[in-house]
Amino acid sequence: MNIKLLFLILVTLIAGSFTFSSCSDEYPTFGTLTITVYNPATGSVVAGEKLYLATSLSNLKQGIYLYTERTNSLGLVYFGNLAPGFYFYDTENWEDYGATNIYAGVDFFVHLYVNTPGSKKK
DSSP states (O other): OHHHHHHHHHHHHHHHHHHSOOSSOSSOOOEEEEEEEEETTTTEEOTTOEEEEESSHHHHHHTOOSEEEEOOTTSEEEEEEEOSEEEEEEESSBSOEEEEEEOTTOEEEEEEEOOOBOOOOO
16 A cells, blocks of 8 residues: 555656746846956956946946946846847946846856946946
């Protein structure tokens, strides 16, 4: 009797595993971007720097930002749930900026080397 019950439980568990699908999306719709800001003059990361993220160079220059975040103590800033597309990024106290293309389901890591001190932005 115990063997039959054990066999029935085992068959039920195996059949149930085929029935329930994974909770994750089969086709991701967003990507992420992590930016590390470096100052090559000092050889260190730039902590506490405000970063701006925009959907075009024109928007970046006009101050129309999608997100604004500050770098942490490691010089990192994370932007999550970004729709696929091209994004431009800039800092508050430096004139240097960059751009990257985001793809769905991909985590991008970029380095921004700031060389040109600039005037304060908005």
